Amino acid sequence: PYERSKAAAEREVLRGVAAGLDAVIVSPAAVIGPYDFKPSQVGRLILDLYRGRLPALTGGGQSWVDVRDVAGGAIAAAERGRRGERYLLSGHPLEIAALADMVAAVAGVRRPRLVLPLGLLGAVAPAAETFSRLLGREPVLSSVSVDSLRGPLEMCHDKAARELGFAPRPLAETVAEAVTWLCDHHLGAAAPSERSTAAPANPPRSAP
Template sequence: MTTLVTGATGLVGSAVVSELINRGESVRILRREKSAMDLLGELADKVDHRIGDVTDRVSVDEAMQGVDVLYHVAARLGFGGKKETRDMMRVNVDGTRNVVDAALHAGVKRMVHTSSIAALGRADWSEGVMDENSEWQDSPANTVYGVSKHKAELEVFRGIAEGLDAVMVNPSMIFGVGRPGENTRQLVDQVRRRQLPAAPTGGNGVVDVLDVAAGHLRAMDEGGTGERYILSGENLSWRTIIDMVAEGFGVRPPRLQLSLPLGMVLATVMEASGRLFRFRPLITREAVTQASRTFEYSNKKAVDELACTFRPFQETIERIVRAIG
């Protein structure tokens, strides 16, 4: 049996590949020619490489030939900006459309699509703990990334209507060793280097990348066609997250709280400077708005139906500290 993984060189994709190799599956990956291979490490020699891009239908079709099951993990994450918005829509929406269509054409038996809690929608700030039944509503509260992942889900649902056996997983904020400067590793490095001046006032769901990878395989094996499963370990405030990271590295956490008004002023200045001097701003108004709110998610469905387990966030931090010192 041949298993294809897109996005295999990223944080989640590389962890999924590791899980698959550990259980003896024959793994093929679709990657760009210049993709960094550091997160795959020695696993890079144990997989079949196909060069291409999810936005290129021809290369997707070629990679899909002879594939039995598929993990579509590839995605672009970002917070606003015209270029980032274009890239997210191109990779997350158009790329998913290509993967779904190629899977249908190739007769792939089953697909797991990596979605996000952002695809659940955030129309009502005060709706409490969200689950898989939360319905998307168009709202300024949704991030551009969330919109792109919602539209990607619609492509998967379309594929299901056309005969594709597919299931989706919706991870919360994923923590792992990762790659410096990317995803939550950027936050971890800012805290350990004492470069974070203040903590946001909100909170979010957090989950270990190892549990996310295991959840992908559980979804493949046990998930219902057309179902979504939230993969999230704990709901924590940003203050708690930052304090735990700081304690793990033995540094003092920032004492200040970043209020929404102050954060918006700083983000506006940084966005303007970024446009003027052509650099990516450290924070954006969209990021500040999201970080000032508290979002909580239920993992009950994944636990009950997939038998997923989620380690404490403290254990995740300890593993990251051991890895990067």
């Protein structure tokens, strides 16, 4: 899975550092924002909310960080980071249901009231993974993704702030621009509440 591949890659980088490699590691929290071309998992959640295709939400939450701030933090780490150090690029702790409330307010829609507990999701995740593999599709639900929602929402990025100038922008700003961009590029229309007020997306703020 994606999460395990990232952990394995980090171990390899640290082995390289021990052997003399000049490298730093940046570890973003849950990334959200505009320019979500694929779209990502959170991008699909936003689009499904907008189209009324989401019957329920999951419990748990994440620390959410703007993709542009992650890009700025990565550039700053490459330029000023200390060799062999890891920099956590976290943002704003928020549960999935609260994030959905923010998205719904921007999009002018109602979000699902049903929130599925993580215990239930963890129980059905193995079956969902098996079913997805049989269909040759990316699993909508996995044991690893459920575990990621159980973790602590608060993540400290003090070192990145101190050494790299990392400063995540307000989450409300990120959500508004993410909803507008996703609706415009994937559905052909901006979110209702943003059609007359949407402003150009801001550049990264984390690499002064």
